[in-house]
Amino acid sequence: MRIGFFSDRYLPFTDGIACSMEDARRELEDLGHEVYIFAPSPDRRYCEQAPRVTRFPAVKGICFDDYRFSVFYPPRTRRQVDKLELDLVHFHTPGQIGMFGAYYARRYDLPLVTTYHTDLYEYVTHYPGVLPGVVALSILAPYVTGGGSGERRISRSCVRPERSIDRWNQKVVERGMTLIHNSCDLVITPSVKMTAQLGGWNTTSRIATLPSGVDEIPSTAAGVAAARRELGIGEDEQVVLYVGRIGSEKNLSLLIDAFTHVARRGDRARLVLIGPGDEDDKFRAQAAATACADRITFTGRKNRADLGAYYSLADVFAFPSTCDTQALVVNEAAWAATPVVMVDRNISQIVEDGVSGLFADGTPEDFSEKISVLLDDPQRAVAMGRAGRERAAKLTARTQAAKLSRLYEETASRYAPTLETSGVEADVEVEVEEARAAA
Incomplete structure (x- = not known):
């Protein structure tokens, strides 16, 4: 075709x-x-x-x-x-x-x-400034897809504002995307x-x-060692890794807050955040204000082909987002046999609670507890990592x-x-x- x-x-x-x-x-x-x-x-x-x-x-x-x-x-x-x-x-x-x-x-x-x-419905609550574009999309949708007068009435109804900017955004997304999807x-x-x-x-x-x-991103022992040197991480230190956009929609405040609890339990843990984002300064400032600021590292953007070494370096992959639709980075981490701790239970076919990872609720206390469980029990972490890799190999x-x-x-x-x-x-x-x- x-x-x-x-x-x-x-x-x-x-x-x-x-x-x-x-x-x-x-x-x-x-x-x-x-x-x-x-x-x-x-x-x-x-x-x-x-x-x-x-x-x-x-x-x-x-x-x-x-x-x-x-x-x-x-x-x-x-x-x-x-x-x-x-x-x-x-x-x-x-x-x-x-x-x-x-x-x-x-x-x-x-x-x-x-x-x-x-997940535009969730996304627009974090970035209300996208409303004009979303409204324009909804108004134009029936003209683009050839909808009739009924669809045009629905699209025009999106223009009527709501008291809450978030609710207005979400109403526009729901109606506009449904019009588009129903033409497919x-x-x-x-x-x-x-x-x-x-x-x-x-x-x-x-x-x-x-x-x-998702396929495995290869890594080598030399590459992992180079990544460890680059980040200044000692052989006896443990790494909690996040990969993805540095933005509010990824719920990174939860991760940073959770890591402060992890850090209080010992001095071996390090948090590494890899990825680009317009809110990088905001989260760097949040990290700098913690008592463990010297153990939190932001690397900025990395080439996807180089991520294998960082996934292999990590002891736990932490993913706090609740607005992703599938989280490919979770699959990439699973390929490296790195156990996952995440919040959203409905976006991954890789993570099964207690088998290939752990699910946490949306509180820093519980998120940190699940991370610490794996850091404190390396044998269990390795077993979960292997189970995750087996599942990743099927996708x-x-x-x-x-x-x-x-x-x-x-x-x-x-x-x-x-x-x-x-x-x-x-x-x-x-x-x-x-x-x-x-x-």
Whole structure:
């Protein structure tokens, strides 16, 4: 099949959306598909080398430094898409480029698939400044997807403000995203948590729960030793690791507060936070105000290919976020046989409480207690790490791409019954039925 990926996030940025897309692209092409990617240019001087990637002119986003806002679509770009004769469109973000993909699919009667990568309902409570963009998206949604007068009335209702800015944001997200999703032939969610959320919004399109596949990030003993030297961590010290965006939506205040409790129990523990973010200064200041400030390290952004050494270095991977949809970093940590302590119970197929990790509630006391349990019992931590690695090995990029391929073929067959397909194997069909039940 000739598949078009439309997204407002892609390489060289390495967030969850970009990494999921790139891993899926690579594996789908190995399976014989042709994948064409449409994404914003990271800057004006960027020269794209990949043959099947089309970049849109873009400017720096208002709310986030690493977000690129595509301001227009040159006519030549549409002509380029026409020449590709796509069989299916899959958009990964509800932004400008994602909506261009949805518009193109509906205009030319192509199968339309989307993945709900980001929990926007939770996200907008942390960044209320995105409201104007979310309102604009909701108003334009029925025009982009070809909705009728009923859909347009719903979209206009989003303009009416609420007393609470958070509630207004969430109302707009719920109604706007439901309009968009109901115009799709298939909506993919990466976890049962998001399937339940969309089902609660009365999403009528078919929903499939399909986590993104993740492969092991290799590491070596020399690489781990180099990472230890870089961070100034002694051989007898224990490492609590976080990898991800440094932002309020990741609940990092909880992690820093929890680590202060861990630090009081002994002087061997270190907290390392890896990742970029616009709120880096805020959390550095919080850490600096603690009594264990000299044991908390922020490294900034690291190349994804280099993360294997840091995962292997860690004794515990701590993930406090409650607004993620699947948390690929949890899978990456599991590949390194690092046990996980996390708060959200409904986003990972890797972590089973007491088997491959521990779940904590949203208090610093309980979160710190679960971390300390593993630091104090290395044998139990090793056993949980091994169990997590075994589970991660069942969710590889190749395995999940094969399931995605079968979902594509089944969806496309509704448009072209004569198209040769291998059918949807039982594992995918079960996931779809489970998604319907959860909804």
